Amino acid sequence: MKNSNYLYLQFADRIEKQIKSGVLSVGDKLPSIREVCSETGYSMSTVSKAYYEVESRSLIESRPQSGYYVSNISARTVPEPSASSPILSVKNVEREDLIDLVYNDMRAKGVTMFSLGFPSNELLPIAKLNKGMIQAMRSLPNSGTSYEDLQGNLNLRKEIARWAFTWGGSPTEDDIITTPGCVNAISHCLMSLTKPGDTIITESPVYFGVLQLAKSLGLYVMELPTNITTGIELDAVKKAIATKKIKACVLMSNFSNPSGSMMPNEHKKEVVRLMEFYNIPLIEDDIHGDLYFGSGRPTNCKTYDESGIVLCCSSVSKTLAPGYRVGWVLPGKFKKEVLRSKLYHTISSPTITHEVVGDFLKNGRYENHLRKIRKILNQNCNNYINTVLESFPTGTKVSQPQGGFFLWVELDKRIDTADLYHLAMKHQISISPGRIFSFQDQFSNCMRLSFGLPWTNELRQSIQTLGKLVDL
Structure with a gap:
């Protein structure tokens, strides 16, 4: 069941809609929790959680001994940064x-x-992770000093597969390869699919790690115009892949680094369709997908991938434990190539930390x-x-x-x-x-x-x- 199906979230969404539509204005007082319970039949717990949820979205504020009021922030108008307009070339500038x-x-x-x-x-829940580290050392063969299976920790892969339901995926543990972090996953994807002199396309601005990685591999990067809210512009993608020889596309579909943009679902579907039509691998970085502010986790491009053209990379480096170096990739139809790259360049992921995170994903702790x-x-x-x-x-x-x-x-x-x-x-x-x-x-x-x-x-x-x- 997705979060949006919970009653308190549905009620919270209704309040947000009333505020954003102007039914409720800045300074208006919301009905008391008891009044709402009496009118709707909801429990006090449901209404309290709904009000707390709307408050966390900064749309209402609690005033001691008075109740909840629509906040000033709800009417905030923010001038938005301009869309990017890079020159459609692959000339690199030192940074x-x-x-x-x-x-x-x-x-x-x-x-x-x-x-x-x-x-x-x-x-971060450091104390809980420390307990998990001790438990992993006790339970793993040789206290975790041995190499893992090439594809990665089985416990972790099972939990990642289970967690995929949040974005609409249904992989099995056999569809996942673990890596020492998300950049490492992207690196294996690029090394598997490109060779020096090839051109890749990406959004602009884009995480500098992707740029420097591409440069180290001898790749040319074509940066495409990007909207600060909705991400890479589809017309630019269509033009680039129709007129240039593109070997791969690298995108961050949810809460991009550095712009924070999120591609609408229809844009994600269309990008996947385009990549399938032109047979261009899409390397997707979805490392921020779990850090959403709304009522439910956004989909990613992999959600709409039926042919295996999307290689979806992620990690817990931005959510749980940056230094543990726990990442993974769902490589689609490129599993053999990515596994071979991992064998040549990494051999094994960190044994103990991957076991710790696999256990942490269980039982609702994550x-x-x-x-x-x-x-x-x-x-x-x-x-x-x-x-x-x-x-x-x-x-x-x-x-x-x-x-x-x-x-x-x-x-x-x-x-x-x-x-x-x-x-x-x-x-x-x-x-x-x-x-x-x-x-x-x-x-x-x-x-x-x-x-x-x-x-x-x-x-x-x-x-x-x-x-x-x-x-x-």
Whole structure:
């Protein structure tokens, strides 16, 4: 059963619809929980959970001794960053030095890491994972020091297959290959399907790890125009694959890094159809799919794949344990090629950590953790957006992601966020300059901010300081 079928979520969705349609306006008081129970017959637990859910979406707020009211945030209008318009070429521009500069100091003490590409430790169930580590060492043959089966930990693969129901998939454990993280999965896919000199297509902006990986493999990257809300533009995809020799497509369909965009279901279906028609493998990165803010998990491109053309990669690095290096791929009809690549380049995934995560996925522990972290990230996202709009110069544009933990901020064209990075570091603040997310000379006035840090007054002050630095 999907989350959207739960009664309290259905009721929460109705309240959200009333607010967004204007039936309920900012400042309006909602009926008390007892009144709703009396009118609808719902239990107090159902109504309480529904109100809490709508509150977590920042649409209503609780006032002590008074009740629930429609919040100011519900009427917020946010100027959205522009769609990208890269030149449709495969010419690469160097960005390595800036990437090295930003990410070599990711563990620097005293620095507010808005550049983090993963959630803060404070948001992770570390104590429970530690217990799982001890149990895995006791239960595994040779305490987990032996190599695993090439395809990966069977316990983990079974749990990943079971978890796939959340996005509409029905694989078996035999359809899954485990890897040391999501980038490793993407790497095996690219190495299996391409050779030096080949061209791949992707969105723009795109995670810099994909760009640097492609470059290291001698591939050319054609970046395509991308909408900050709906993802890669379908017309650009159609034109590229119809006129160029494309060996693979790499997309992040849900809550893209760095833009936060999410492809609508119809776009996902159409992209899969196009890849099937032209026989072009689609390597999908769905690492953020579980971090949704709505009432149900979004589908991915793999959901609509009937021919095996989609290689869906994911991991728990953004949700549970970044350092455990637990990832996987559903390689579709390319299983043999990906397994061979893993044999040549990896041999085995980390034995103990993969067993720990497999056990954690059982018995609802992962879902319980996700419910908590999703609420925190949703609240963080709204706090970040509000503070950016209050603190940054007029004309600043900011994305409104429906999941994940990245904001994409667009500043005045005269601002260079690479320079802003150096200035901010003098105040112990680290950002991700926009130019690292493209091989082309674009996004110099943009930056990515992670809201995967616990929200504190100090964090608010850091965002306010950034706004002042932009305005200098």
